[in-house]
Amino acid sequence: MSDPNEVDQNGNPVPETRVLAIASHVVYGYVGNTMATFCMQTLGCEVAAINTVDFSNHTGYHQWTGTRTPAPQITDLYAGLRNSNLLDYDVLLSGYIPSADVLHEVTTIARDLKFRRNTMNHGRFFWVLDPVMGDQGRLYVSEELVKGYRDAIGQGSDGPDLLVPNGFELELLSGVHLAGGGGGSEDGGELERKPTGDNFEADLGQVKKAIEVLHTRNGMPMVVVTSVRVQGKQDVLCVVGSEKKSDGSSRCFVVEVPVLDCYFSGTGDMFAGLMVARLREEAAAAGLLNKASYASEDDVLATDLPLAKATVKVLSSMSAVLEKTMQARNKEMEMWEGERKGMGQVASVDPQDHKGEEGGEERAKSLARTKAAEVRAVRNARDLIHPKIRYEAKELQE
């Protein structure tokens, strides 16, 4: 009910923000809503979480238990919120969605929330869509769901305001190959050939082209590609974002961040959660919360966009936390190795469960490594709240 442009008296960097977050939940570790909710709450956002799955742990452990939430159960939870008058959200963040049915429900929810909020004069509704489909050339959802995402981003003003795909997902949605050479199809249909695979190196010109397709063909107001490797730069990842101008043209910025030698799960969710909070902060500072899609004027340069400023803050927080996570992981694995040696290869963590199995020792080590790489967001919340700015957004001209 309060004015979102009002300055907060409690030291919160982000204006009052109510988020509906629809994504996965895991009991242990930090991916999906379990990651994004913590990041948003730590930055002062009120988060209502609808969980699309409820798993024991993330799939990087190669084993898990739990349930997927059927679409009618999500419909039912939303009806409960409606009946209790609990639908005054500023932002929808949608992440992992297990099926085309659930995606259909999410787009229905988005349309309903946007209608409610935009007729209430308490600031505009904003939908951040993380189109979780796959990574590094590997699709982990159904083709039907991929088609569903292509439809969802073609809804114009009922669609998402900000899309945060990885490189692979950008290819799938734009139809543009990111590696140099191939043009791909731009009609929103199937790619003419298989999307670019594992650890490919993107051409930034192609990345820009793909973003422009989303701006012009889909009317997507904002896009941030959360990580692509580029030709000739082995040691950095590029994050590329753009907000379209009123004529549909792009204004792209790029932020380079160092590659860390560690695989983390949940970084996409961390990016999306922090982005919700920081984009609210920057859009409030620019007085844009009452404008559709928090749109900046056409004369704002790429590097001065709220989206660019938010991206720099988000990436600065993430790098600090991920570096500390990698240090903690290395220390934890050293201790783990030491304990295994001290006990003559007998499992200390779990004596019953993995002994005698074929490859039991390898498996125990793989599980320990995955666990040790769980992102240390909670113990390093200070880096989320007060990031030391490490990076700079530069205009992408190619």
Add this chain to the structure above:
Amino acid sequence: MSDPNEVDQNGNPVPETRVLAIASHVVYGYVGNTMATFCMQTLGCEVAAINTVDFSNHTGYHQWTGTRTPAPQITDLYAGLRNSNLLDYDVLLSGYIPSADVLHEVTTIARDLKFRRNTMNHGRFFWVLDPVMGDQGRLYVSEELVKGYRDAIGQGSDGPDLLVPNGFELELLSGVHLAGGGGGSEDGGELERKPTGDNFEADLGQVKKAIEVLHTRNGMPMVVVTSVRVQGKQDVLCVVGSEKKSDGSSRCFVVEVPVLDCYFSGTGDMFAGLMVARLREEAAAAGLLNKASYASEDDVLATDLPLAKATVKVLSSMSAVLEKTMQARNKEMEMWEGERKGMGQVASVDPQDHKGEEGGEERAKSLARTKAAEVRAVRNARDLIHPKIRYEAKELQE
């Protein structure tokens, strides 16, 4: 894997703590795990959350949708954690449990976790049990579950280390009437008469007696009664705690906090979550994390117990946040009334859903009041992390 007595370099007040939290989840608002998880994470605890229900909102709205988690589903999630070697918890916090089946599963989990942790030499396992059964004379779980709780707290060293009942629940578990006069039965069976009802005034001597029954009959190491009204003091609530000495006798302390004129949901969960973190902090400071039930020496005075110090910090945080919540609620309801008047009694929040219903206006107002009283923990996280100490623990001598 790290030493829990190690001083933290990242400004976290609480030592590294891994919590398994088994309680309810709501999409909107702050009760159960949704409240406790945020409180613990904000104080630096890693929290793995198993949700016993998944509701749209708390039951104070008098309407909700969602599902209860069947016991086999909880068993399954726990098996997933076990298979992935994710069972190295320092603390179990168990809150709302919907059925005797689920309680049985939780006590099995507690026994398993305690065995694993206590054979690992990384500090002792600690179980905080919030026996959510009812309040103010009204039971909201089955008699079978009440019986289940009575059995669960009679397990000796396999049972909970700290019990955090409200006054009503203390009566149900101890068999001692808290109002002056009646003695109740102390054999763990049914109370001889109905438990004391709505807004009763407790006799602190009876509260002490009830706690002593739990110490001696059940061997319960620690108890904190989260709120009782006492005779002759209309404007305060008493929080009474005790840690038993080695001979089973009590050492009770009491903290008086002012009554706020507002009904909040989730305060029990807030108390329990903050208590987990603060008790870890105080037990670490006293070098007790490797002792069973974090037991203090017999010569430690009631008011010097880690439990007493933790209680004072928890209540100081809670009062600050609840006062700010009440102010925000009042402001929100003033705006709500203003908007209703301005719109000639037409609902602004939700034009479709409640018009034309009998009592629709009353109902809309009741929903708005409940929503406005959702605890503002997220926006006031500073008060959770750095409470201004307002209260004092005094020895309870009567």
